[in-house]
Amino acid sequence: MLDLVSLKLFVECINTGSLTRVSKEQHIALAALSRRINLLEDHYGVQLLERTGRGVSATDAGHTLYKKAHDIFEQVHLAQADVSDYSHGKKGSVSIIASTSAITYELPKQLNSFNQDHPDIRVEIAEAFTTEVINSIRSHHHELGIIVNTNYIEDLVTLPYYKDELVIITSKDIHFNSPSINFGQITCFDFVLMDGSTAISKLLSSSAAKVGQIIRVRVRVGSFETVCRMVEAGFGIGVIPKKIAMQFTQTMELNFYSIDEEWSTREILICYNKSRPLSLAAQKLLRHLQYSPS
Incomplete structure (x- = not known):
């Protein structure tokens, strides 16, 4: 031993x-x-x-x-x-690790309502890129994860959480004639993106490669809010989830446009490791995330 x-x-x-x-x-x-x-x-x-x-x-x-x-x-x-x-009156704990998209918009409201419904359960939360979330769930460091649907996760149990639409954001001095834009129309612009490990950065790079283009990244930042601020300041265009774009365009000088590509709609999943049963606290949180309004 x-x-x-x-x-x-x-x-x-x-x-x-x-x-x-x-x-x-x-x-x-x-x-x-x-x-x-x-x-x-x-x-x-x-x-x-x-x-x-x-x-x-x-x-x-x-x-x-x-x-x-x-x-x-x-x-x-x-x-x-x-x-x-x-010993302090708690009846369980659960750890959840979520992608930046989820933790920026959907998740906080649901965790708040879960805490109100289950004050005796302690919830620990971490933010990470999708690849890091997957690795954490595989290594049992967290019980529940929230990820963008991707390949090579057959070893995990995955359940639908919500649909996520990506949009293009631009400064007010950039205008397109249509509310929906083909990806090929924007590859000539400089981009403001988050870290290259994020699901969005990887998606844009692979999509550009398929049409023989490359993404010209001018600025890399650490949050969606900073992406929006750098785009507003004229450093390039960005691609972020629509719900987050709607939130920041209320307070910043930004335009946003739909992307006329199949990949612009993403499926966000809840995942956990099938090799270990979930704790009772994790089961309660899982049901809450699936069935309570966000």
Whole structure:
């Protein structure tokens, strides 16, 4: 069985690079500390620390364990937090990780109503790109995820959440004659986009490649609001969800236009890992997201 105390001491040895320092800081005899590290190495059957006259450093195997140890202690911390909730009147907790599109518009209102209906359930929320959401659900770091429909998610359970329409936003000095625009009409413009890892950025790049074009990205930013502000300032055009565009065009000098392409309508999904049953709290949140109005 893995000894968490020894694992913690091992992590501190790498952090400090010194057995002697860890011995003093953790109030453990140097011989006892060395014994724990040796037992840890015996447990895994590999050398974990490189010992020199200047101190200690991780071997390749030790570096791998060091990275995994951080995940282990994070899960232990979360477990402690979840269990402590029960002593404060909570009856469960659920963690959800959502794409930027969902967390910017749809999700907050539904989570607010869920908290009102279930004040005894603690909800932890994280924002990430769709690829990161998928990886987090696969690794069991979060129970529920909200993603843009994509390929290669057959190993996850997916359920429909809502439809999302992408639109083009422009500054007021850019005008098109039609309320709906073909994608080929805009590839000549500079673009203001979010990080290249976002689903929208990947979609635009692949769509441009299919027609032999490339997306000229002038500015990359971290939020839809900043996309809108940079577009308003004349740095290029942007592509964002329609509901978010409607929200920001009320307060900014912007136009928005529909995109006359099939891919402009996206399906947003709720997902979870099929290899582990959902907690009761997660089941309640899942039903709320599916059936309560947003």
